[in-house]
Amino acid sequence: MTDPLSTAQLYLDGITVSFDGFKALNALSLVIEPGELRTIIGPNGAGKTTMMDVITGKTRPDSGTAMFEGRHDLTRLDEPTIANLGIGRKFQKPTVFENLTVEENLELALKDDRRIRHTLFRRLDEEQEAKLERVLAQVGLMRRRTELAGLLSHGQKQWLEIGMLLVHDPRLILLDEPVAGMTDAETAATADLITRLARDRTIVVVEHDMVFVRSLGAKVTVLHEGSVLAEGSIDAVQNHPRVIEVYLGR
Amino acid sequence: MMRRTPLLTGSGWLVFLAAMLVAAVLIPVLATLPPPDSMFRLPAYLVPLFGKYLCYAILALALDLIWGYAGILSLGHGAFFALGGYAMGMYLMRQIGTRGVYGDPILPDFMVFLNWRELPFAWWGFHNFAYAAFMALAVPGALAALFGWFAFRSRVTGVYLSIITQAMTYALLLAFFRNDMGFGGNNGLTDFKEILGYEVQAPSTRLGLYVITAVALGLSFLVCRFVVTTRFGRLLLALRDAESRVRFIGYSTTGAKLFVFVLSALLCGLAGALYVPQVGIINPSEFQPGNSIEVAIWVAVGGRGTLVGAILGALVVNFVKTWLTGAAPELWLFALGALFIVVTLAMPNGILGLVAQAKQWRRTPTAPVAETVHD
Ligand SMILES: Nc1ncnc2c1ncn2[C@@H]1O[C@H](COP(=O)(O)OP(=O)(O)OP(=O)(O)O)[C@@H](O)[C@H]1O
Ligand SMILES: [Mg+2]
Numbered sequence: 001m002t003d004p005l006s007t008a009q010l011y012l013d014g015i016t017v018s019f020d021g022f023k024a025l026n027a028l029s030l031v032i033e034p035g036e037l038r039t040i041i042g043p044n045g046a047g048k049t050t051m052m053d054v055i056t057g058k059t060r061p062d063s064g065t066a067m068f069e070g071r072h073d074l075t076r077l078d079e080p081t082i083a084n085l086g087i088g089r090k091f092q093k094p095t096v097f098e099n100l101t102v103e104e105n106l107e108l109a110l111k112d113d114r115r116i117r118h119t120l121f122r123r124l125d126e127e128q129e130a131k132l133e134r135v136l137a138q139v140g141l142m143r144r145r146t147e148l149a150g151l152l153s154h155g156q157k158q159w160l161e162i163g164m165l166l167v168h169d170p171r172l173i174l175l176d177e178p179v180a181g182m183t184d185a186e187t188a189a190t191a192d193l194i195t196r197l198a199r200d201r202t203i204v205v206v207e208h209d210m211v212f213v214r215s216l217g218a219k220v221t222v223l224h225e226g227s228v229l230a231e232g233s234i235d236a237v238q239n240h241p242r243v244i245e246v247y248l249g250r
Numbered sequence: 251m252m253r254r255t256p257l258l259t260g261s262g263w264l265v266f267l268a269a270m271l272v273a274a275v276l277i278p279v280l281a282t283l284p285p286p287d288s289m290f291r292l293p294a295y296l297v298p299l300f301g302k303y304l305c306y307a308i309l310a311l312a313l314d315l316i317w318g319y320a321g322i323l324s325l326g327h328g329a330f331f332a333l334g335g336y337a338m339g340m341y342l343m344r345q346i347g348t349r350g351v352y353g354d355p356i357l358p359d360f361m362v363f364l365n366w367r368e369l370p371f372a373w374w375g376f377h378n379f380a381y382a383a384f385m386a387l388a389v390p391g392a393l394a395a396l397f398g399w400f401a402f403r404s405r406v407t408g409v410y411l412s413i414i415t416q417a418m419t420y421a422l423l424l425a426f427f428r429n430d431m432g433f434g435g436n437n438g439l440t441d442f443k444e445i446l447g448y449e450v451q452a453p454s455t456r457l458g459l460y461v462i463t464a465v466a467l468g469l470s471f472l473v474c475r476f477v478v479t480t481r482f483g484r485l486l487l488a489l490r491d492a493e494s495r496v497r498f499i500g501y502s503t504t505g506a507k508l509f510v511f512v513l514s515a516l517l518c519g520l521a522g523a524l525y526v527p528q529v530g531i532i533n534p535s536e537f538q539p540g541n542s543i544e545v546a547i548w549v550a551v552g553g554r555g556t557l558v559g560a561i562l563g564a565l566v567v568n569f570v571k572t573w574l575t576g577a578a579p580e581l582w583l584f585a586l587g588a589l590f591i592v593v594t595l596a597m598p599n600g601i602l603g604l605v606a607q608a609k610q611w612r613r614t615p616t617a618p619v620a621e622t623v624h625d
Binding site: 079080083084095097098099100101103104107108109114115116119120121122123124129132145146164168 | 251252253254477480481482484485487488490491492495496497498499500501502505506509
């Protein structure tokens with residue numbers, strides 16, 4: 001066995017973040033293996049979003065290690081750099097560009113030269129067009145591609161946002177509450193989408209919806225007051241006495 | 251394949267060419283060919299007036315590019331316009347030569363009056379038209395680059411940006427009022443005689459300037475239209491609506507905003523440079539904060555974020571202004587205020603918005619059918 005620090009896709013160890021003395025994350029340790037699909041649950045305020053903030057460079061931890069693929073120290077890099085390393089994140093509150101069409105949203109998110117000259121004079125090449133089509137099909141928005149994103153349903157906006165991550169070819173995807181506010185049918189479709197995407201990427205999903213978490217069938221980590229309370233299969237976790245106490249105690 | 255927005259659609263080109271034909275060919279023909287007493291003859295005094303409107307239209311276009319598309323409401327665009335105008339005015343002053351009241355071959359009259367012995371550095375080279383034309387663009391462009399760099403880098407947006415652009419134009423107003431600035435103080439620059447060897451006041455020169463302005467407006471429109479139909483244009487819309495998100499997907503929003511802001515200022519400089527020989531004067535009042543606010547009203551009236559609306563708004567409001575200031579001058583400011591209120595409350599997308607609404611209303615019965623077929 002080699003050291004998880006160098007083989008893990010994502011390695012967090014002893015991460016502490018405090019806001020005015022309040023510890024949002026308290027010596028949090030978490031290891032995500034390459035290709036893994038992991039769900040993270042926990043009561044409100046457990047620190048799930050803050051953990052994503054640390055991974056994506058939005059928040060600097062007070063102490064601890066955060067390594068990506070054993071090589072990149074995430075505590076030292078800024079947001080665009082981390083995004084370009086291959087970590088894509090969908091925020092809790094979805095934002096798509098409502099006045100652009102579905103395909104134009106994806107076009108802007110595509111991995112490409114971001115300089116002004118390029119955006120003024122260059123069009124997508126065949127390979128990029130093909131990728132755009134592939135992602136449109138993956139997130140099920142092919143038929144709505146020329147519609148304004150603002151006209152999509154809430155669920156479709158979430159999918160578009162996932163699509164905007166995908167065109168950037170991330171190796172690690174972080175999804176913060178991807179099914180919040182979705183209908184049951186949309187939730188089921190999203191579970192399906194995530195399971196398919198997980199075949200060739202590492203994905204971390206934060207979610208409250210237990211039906212959804214169960215349908216993903218992945219390993220579950222329970223966060224509570226900024227650190228890991230339990231880890232294991234959904235059944236093991238749901239029968240864990242401390243987990244029951246934390247959820248019922250509220 | 252991704253759907254492309256063309257520079258102009260087929261019917262768009264037709265409208266464009268028709269408008270150019272009217273502005274750049276029909277009006278000059280009507281101003282020259284029909285006999286002077288014919289009812290078709292366009293009175294000579296209207297030519298520079300129309301030319302002035304077209305300059306305003308370029309200015310409105312410039313503001314719409316950054317306000318309508320990038321969400322940057324500059325209330326200081328009058329300053330870039332005035333700077334372009336001053337650059338051209340300085341050229342025209344130097345052309346006066348010995349024909350001035352004091353007959354000094356180098357120094358403009360106001361400098362002789364102030365007992366200045368030498369031409370200030372800022373005036374060097376302005377006897378050369380090419381240099382003056384370059385400065386008419388370069389000075390507004392450089393000011394916009396400097397101002398924009400500080401403002402956008404510090405992430406000044408929204409109403410704060412509007413306020414500091416007002417402060418910028420006001421500061422320039424005060425500066426240009428001062429005699430020792432060397433730009434003619436209160437009186438500004440006037441009494442022009444010649445431009446490129448042609449007499450400024452001659453009807454033929456005025457007609458020429460008018461046609462050049464019409465062509466410049468057409469080209470400016472195409473440039474703006476090109477910018478907004480590229481991926482860069484879509485980036486502007488995206489950052490207008492959700493700037494932090496754009497940053498998060500890896501674009502430098504500072505760079506993008508700076509680029510359109512400078513481009514917009516260059517168009518203002520062009521408009522100002524064309525304006526001055528046609529109206530025959532440039533003075534510090536062009537820097538008045540109110541002027542810049544008026545430009546925003548033109549754009550709002552026409553419909554922001556459409557380019558065509560900006561042109562339309564500038565023309566309509568200024569025609570009304572000319573007519574009203576002739577008929578009942580004391581009413582103009584009230585009319586302008588009322589217009590602004592009506593537009594913001596009742597027609598948020600301006601005249602073009604009304605047109606689009608009317609079209610939609612006519613089309614409604616068939617629209618749902620088309621949708622079910624596609625889905
Ligand atoms: N910028 C901040 N300043 C102060 N406190 C913060 C800040 N960000 C988060 N917190 C606090 O840290 C704790 C963890 O917040 P976090 O958003 O990570 O929770 P979460 O697990 O994502 O909760 P939810 O399920 O409600 O999204 C909360 O008590 C929150 O109030
Ligand atoms: Mg959260």
